[in-house]
Amino acid sequence: MSENSLKIHTGFRISRENIKFIETTGKNLGLNKTAVVDMLITIIRNNPGALKQLIQKAIEG
Numbered sequence: 001m002s003e004n005s006l007k008i009h010t011g012f013r014i015s016r017e018n019i020k021f022i023e024t025t026g027k028n029l030g031l032n033k034t035a036v037v038d039m040l041i042t043i044i045r046n047n048p049g050a051l052k053q054l055i056q057k058a059i060e061g
Helices: 016-029 033-046 048-060
Strands: none
Touching: 016 033, 033 048
């Protein structure tokens, strides 16, 4: 069994604003909500510096 097929059900809660963002992003990219969250986490995991840049930009507003 490949590593990608070993998905874990998380059942976490998320804010309304963030779920709207995930839904909109999913519609724009043709992905479901789970795929969008997985994609975003993968991007950040593969580029740790991106997370730091995103946080800095959010703080600076």
